[in-house]
Amino acid sequence: MKIIIVGMVNSIHLVRWVEHLFQYKKLEILIFPVFPAKVHPRLLKLVNSKGKKSNIKIAHLLPWNKVNFWLLKIINLLFKNFFFTYWLNFLIKKINPKYIHSHELSTSSILCLKARLSSKGTFPKWIVTNWGSDLYFFYKKKNFKENLKKVLQFSNFYSAECRRDYNIAKKIGIKANFLDCITNSGGISLQSVKRFNKKQLTSSRKIILIKGYHGLFGLALNSIKAIQKISHHLRDYTIVVYSADQVVIDYCNSISKKLDLKFKIYSHNINLTQKEMYRLFSKSKVYIGMSKSDGISTSLLESMAFGAFPIQSNTSCANEWILNNKTGYILPPQNIRLISKKILLAIKNDKKVDLAAKLNWKTIVKRADSNKIKKIIRGIYK
Numbered sequence: 001m002k003i004i005i006v007g008m009v010n011s012i013h014l015v016r017w018v019e020h021l022f023q024y025k026k027l028e029i030l031i032f033p034v035f036p037a038k039v040h041p042r043l044l045k046l047v048n049s050k051g052k053k054s055n056i057k058i059a060h061l062l063p064w065n066k067v068n069f070w071l072l073k074i075i076n077l078l079f080k081n082f083f084f085t086y087w088l089n090f091l092i093k094k095i096n097p098k099y100i101h102s103h104e105l106s107t108s109s110i111l112c113l114k115a116r117l118s119s120k121g122t123f124p125k126w127i128v129t130n131w132g133s134d135l136y137f138f139y140k141k142k143n144f145k146e147n148l149k150k151v152l153q154f155s156n157f158y159s160a161e162c163r164r165d166y167n168i169a170k171k172i173g174i175k176a177n178f179l180d181c182i183t184n185s186g187g188i189s190l191q192s193v194k195r196f197n198k199k200q201l202t203s204s205r206k207i208i209l210i211k212g213y214h215g216l217f218g219l220a221l222n223s224i225k226a227i228q229k230i231s232h233h234l235r236d237y238t239i240v241v242y243s244a245d246q247v248v249i250d251y252c253n254s255i256s257k258k259l260d261l262k263f264k265i266y267s268h269n270i271n272l273t274q275k276e277m278y279r280l281f282s283k284s285k286v287y288i289g290m291s292k293s294d295g296i297s298t299s300l301l302e303s304m305a306f307g308a309f310p311i312q313s314n315t316s317c318a319n320e321w322i323l324n325n326k327t328g329y330i331l332p333p334q335n336i337r338l339i340s341k342k343i344l345l346a347i348k349n350d351k352k353v354d355l356a357a358k359l360n361w362k363t364i365v366k367r368a369d370s371n372k373i374k375k376i377i378r379g380i381y382k
Contacts, residue, residue, distance in 0.1 A: 212244030
């Protein structure tokens with residue numbers, strides 16, 4: 001069976017999905033780049049796998065990755081999305097895939113919509129996968145609303161990782177069939193967690209881990225300001241901020257000496273490996289992720305898997321995974337005072353965080369086991 005997957009070739013989220021399809025002999029997969037981008041190293045590894053015949057290819061004009069990137073970039077500047085729409089339709093006609101699968105709504109699915117509307121032949125069955133904030137955030141934007149509505153009406157199948165987004169799609173008037181609600185990140189490798197997780201109670205850990213995004217979606221500064229308010233209680237803790245935007249780095253540097261707080265900051269320009277991230281989660285007592293909008297945060301699932309007590313914004317789908325006030329805290333991201341209060345409660349209530357670690361692990365085993373997710377992902381194309 002031939003499939004075209006349309007998505008961001010530089011995205012780890014797409015990589016994790018495709019990894020579950022690698023060497024699945026029933027599928028021949030062509031990945032179509034929604035815009036010019038340097039291919040993620042893990043995706044290149046799948047395509048160029050040594051000693052194993054890969055069932056995965058990436059659409060290109062030239063076989064050399066770097067030259068292909070710049071050529072596509074120039075063509076995109078000259079012809080905008082017109083060329084990519086034409087190219088996608090050309091490949092559909094040439095390959096005749098059974099399915100076309102667009103990952104993410106605001107770019108990939110809109111490109112597929114343009115191809116669908118301009119297609120002069122038969123268009124393949126179209127699967128749309130909703131990422132993170134796609135529907136929840138972008139449907140509120142006037143310049144996206146009409147196109148997103150058309151995507152949901154012209155596509156054949158729709159998948160999302162939040163029940164929230166299925167409900168929004170119903171209100172919009174979706175005509176596509178719903179697929180299983182699963183995490184798009186591909187789940188959590190239980191074996192990897194067991195390798196990293198030492199038999200150490202969460203309550204004995206001395207790291208507070210913070211997601212450092214601050215911009216279109218992230219609100220990391222609110223997390224830092226909440227820490228700032230209770231700094232005198234955190235003398236024994238190290239505040240680790242990962243994927244930090246520059247504004248977050250500057251703010252942390254400006255307050256660390258004044259408040260005598262120990263910060264360890266990883267810029268978003270530093271690509272921490274999965275092993276390095278797992279090591280951080282396995283040593284953290286509390287994890288904080290504040291955002292204006294999100295789906296099922298992969299970081300939330302990782303915090304649950306490694307026993308870090310999660311404090312997550314109520315603008316995500318955290319309520320579909322954790323029990324507020326029992327296995328984590330779900331808070332309005334703008335309420336800095338409340339975030340401070342809940343951080344303090346978490347670091348002082350050892351019984352709560354240790355019990356939450358046990359309960360969250362059971363949830364991960366039941367719902368986010370990567371082996372189970374792999375079977376579901378492969379089953380979609382049947």
